[in-house]
Amino acid sequence: MYSQILSLALAGTALAYPSIKAQGPIGGETPASFKGLWTVPSHEYSHGQFKQVVYISLDGMHQTDLTTYLSLYPNSTWAGLMKNSVVFSNNSGSTPSDSFPATTAVFTGGTPRLTGIYWDDTWAKEFYPASSNCSGPIGAEADWSVASDWNSSSVTGGNAFNLSATPMRVTAWGSCEPIFPHDYLRVNTIFEVARANGLNTVYMDKHPAYEYLNGPSGLGLTQGFFPEIGAVASNLDAQIAWDDLHWSALANVTAGHYVNGTGDIDFSLIGINFQSVTWAQSNGGGYATGSTLANPIWGANLTKAFEHFDAKLSIFMDQLKAAGKLESTLLILSSKQGQSPVDESTLKHIDSNLVINATGVEVSFLTGDDAALLWLKDGSQAALAKENLMAQATELNIDYVLASDEVWEFGFGNPRVDPRAPDVVIAAKDGTLYSTNTQTANHGAWLPDDLDVPMVFYNPTFTGKNMTLPVKTTQLASTMLSALGLPLAQLDGWRKEGAPVLPYLNLPNN
Ligand SMILES: *[C@@H]1O[C@H](CO)[C@@H](O)[C@H](O)[C@H]1NC(C)=O
Ligand SMILES: *[C@@H]1O[C@H](CO)[C@@H](O)[C@H](O)[C@H]1NC(C)=O
Ligand SMILES: *[C@@H]1O[C@H](CO)[C@@H](O)[C@H](O)[C@H]1NC(C)=O
Ligand SMILES: *[C@@H]1O[C@H](CO)[C@@H](O)[C@H](O)[C@H]1NC(C)=O
Ligand SMILES: *[C@@H]1O[C@H](CO)[C@@H](O)[C@H](O)[C@H]1NC(C)=O
Ligand SMILES: *[C@@H]1O[C@H](CO)[C@@H](O)[C@H](O)[C@H]1NC(C)=O
Ligand SMILES: *[C@@H]1O[C@H](CO)[C@@H](O)[C@H](O)[C@H]1NC(C)=O
Ligand SMILES: *[C@@H]1O[C@H](CO)[C@@H](O)[C@H](O)[C@H]1NC(C)=O
Ligand SMILES: *[C@@H]1O[C@H](CO)[C@@H](O)[C@H](O)[C@H]1NC(C)=O
Ligand SMILES: *[C@@H]1O[C@H](CO)[C@@H](O)[C@H](O)[C@H]1NC(C)=O
Numbered sequence: 001m002y003s004q005i006l007s008l009a010l011a012g013t014a015l016a017y018p019s020i021k022a023q024g025p026i027g028g029e030t031p032a033s034f035k036g037l038w039t040v041p042s043h044e045y046s047h048g049q050f051k052q053v054v055y056i057s058l059d060g061m062h063q064t065d066l067t068t069y070l071s072l073y074p075n076s077t078w079a080g081l082m083k084n085s086v087v088f089s090n091n092s093g094s095t096p097s098d099s100f101p102a103t104t105a106v107f108t109g110g111t112p113r114l115t116g117i118y119w120d121d122t123w124a125k126e127f128y129p130a131s132s133n134c135s136g137p138i139g140a141e142a143d144w145s146v147a148s149d150w151n152s153s154s155v156t157g158g159n160a161f162n163l164s165a166t167p168m169r170v171t172a173w174g175s176c177e178p179i180f181p182h183d184y185l186r187v188n189t190i191f192e193v194a195r196a197n198g199l200n201t202v203y204m205d206k207h208p209a210y211e212y213l214n215g216p217s218g219l220g221l222t223q224g225f226f227p228e229i230g231a232v233a234s235n236l237d238a239q240i241a242w243d244d245l246h247w248s249a250l251a252n253v254t255a256g257h258y259v260n261g262t263g264d265i266d267f268s269l270i271g272i273n274f275q276s277v278t279w280a281q282s283n284g285g286g287y288a289t290g291s292t293l294a295n296p297i298w299g300a301n302l303t304k305a306f307e308h309f310d311a312k313l314s315i316f317m318d319q320l321k322a323a324g325k326l327e328s329t330l331l332i333l334s335s336k337q338g339q340s341p342v343d344e345s346t347l348k349h350i351d352s353n354l355v356i357n358a359t360g361v362e363v364s365f366l367t368g369d370d371a372a373l374l375w376l377k378d379g380s381q382a383a384l385a386k387e388n389l390m391a392q393a394t395e396l397n398i399d400y401v402l403a404s405d406e407v408w409e410f411g412f413g414n415p416r417v418d419p420r421a422p423d424v425v426i427a428a429k430d431g432t433l434y435s436t437n438t439q440t441a442n443h444g445a446w447l448p449d450d451l452d453v454p455m456v457f458y459n460p461t462f463t464g465k466n467m468t469l470p471v472k473t474t475q476l477a478s479t480m481l482s483a484l485g486l487p488l489a490q491l492d493g494w495r496k497e498g499a500p501v502l503p504y505l506n507l508p509n510n
Helices: 065-070 077-085 099-108 192-194 207-214 237-252 278-280 300-322 352-358 379-391 407-409 474-484 492-497
Strands: 052-060 085-089 119-123 139-141 168-170 176-178 199-206 223-224 267-274 328-334 365-370 370-375 398-403 422-428 455-458 463-465
Touching: 052 474, 065 077, 065 300, 077 085, 077 300, 077 328, 077 455, 099 192, 099 207, 119 365, 119 370, 168 223, 192 199, 192 207, 192 267, 192 455, 192 474, 199 237, 207 223, 207 455, 237 267, 237 300, 278 300, 300 328, 328 422, 328 474, 352 365, 352 379, 379 398, 379 422, 398 407, 407 474, 474 492
Parallel strands: 052 267, 052 328, 085 463, 199 223, 199 267
Antiparallel strands: 085 455, 119 139, 168 176, 328 455, 365 370, 370 422, 398 422
């Protein structure tokens, strides 16, 4: 039985988790055994155009919600920032748009073919099942949602990972060991690049498993802050209170402290997300009748969530100014993924077990929300599974199915050689959710409602511009590094896939 302690920074400590693998300092003192091995902060690359980058994601928000926001609240804080903002109004989130690949896109610049991250809960053909002894059939579920927490009913996640619930692998020295979330990512993150060059980084998200942004080195985050959203009550006030924990942490970091408000530290790369918009969209009544993506009409809870965001943004802008950091900060207001459907008249829940049964073959695993990815016991049956699924396309609201090599032709990894790539991909019609819960929206697919996300760059020296050329959230990784003057060549995602630095910000693409 494995149980390793993970301090989550929630009650004031930095993320520091002893692991089976050597770990460097995560926020605290350099452990004795690492003295001399760790790159001493040098600020060698801190001569970028900006001293700090702050990336804020209002998970679930659409670009069209921004248009609504600005027209409903012309006197809001965000509206006030627009005259000094470069706006990319034709931006696309990641495919798939599940929170894990969506976050991965922003902080690695890579697509799933490269990163190996398709969803938060997937099948991985190269690992052995949790709690196994690494014998028997290879292939395991890798579930990086609440399932890997030590205690998912606690907002701290129990301050530990449950390593009896994470996949196992045979190490180079022949032992069978469980993996941590950061072991699952196949490429490095911009946090690792920043830290390797002596800058401090902090990331805040919704489950402890987001420590995976430490990257394969396990060292990318000076500090992580991951209060467990799954432990928070499903009502607006509780979701807003969770957001406020993040705002409080951001205030402390902005003032030059650790998340808990103590110490003196300069964070150069700061990432944070908020959840009450996404909660209101999916569990809080969502959009009003008559809404479309082009014209979303906010329900009462969604309105309140956006109003709360604006009030907090106003306070944050004052804190930035008070800290003397307004001019030296590149502020990014964005969303890592949208939410589908906006038009709730199209909503249709379909039991994912019906989908599994319809394949007519043995399925190792299905993951899905508004699309579905399937891993088969025998990948050579993918074409047969597709044929069987298409025979029930109407009942299952299927738009199209990709099988085997078609998955690769679409842009994902090839399931015949890549242990992470799904054997079968189901693209559903608008409004479909492959689940039996009562949510009115979710994400994961690559429908317009999933992908149409805002991306606004603010700095008081910018001249407002609205750019309609198509861009992608994968470009944020290189853009953030470039803003800090960090070398793009150190980012795997940029070297291998080359998502370029965004134009119109006067940042170099190298
Ligand atoms: C606050 O966080 C810092 C950095 O992680 C840690 O060294 C310190 O002990 C914490 N303080 C308290 C009061 O928890
Ligand atoms: C915005 O402020 C202006 C000037 O103070 C005021 O006239 C207008 O009514 C306000 N608009 C809204 C929607 O609050
Ligand atoms: C591994 O576990 C399986 C199932 O529990 C058991 O049958 C097998 O003997 C174990 N193998 C080793 C080498 O311990
Ligand atoms: C998990 O956390 C909840 C909420 O804090 C607590 O009531 C419960 O006792 C914890 N369970 C364990 C096993 O520690
Ligand atoms: C850890 O995960 C295992 C396997 O899923 C489960 O049996 C066990 O109850 C979990 N432990 C805790 C403390 O939740
Ligand atoms: C931020 O610092 C204050 C003390 O200045 C502390 O009360 C608060 O809990 C800290 N926020 C977080 C998220 O730890
Ligand atoms: C808004 O959220 C509250 C819980 O905070 C819930 O009771 C209410 O039903 C929601 N409104 C709608 C229209 O669903
Ligand atoms: C799927 O098939 C199994 C086995 O035949 C059956 O028990 C189950 O009810 C089916 N599920 C659905 C949702 O039809
Ligand atoms: C950009 O578009 C927004 C609406 O989406 C508008 O409020 C803003 O004024 C525009 N900015 C410029 C510089 O045109
Ligand atoms: C957005 O980009 C797409 C190409 O991806 C293009 O077809 C479309 O016209 C663009 N939209 C606007 C408003 O420019």
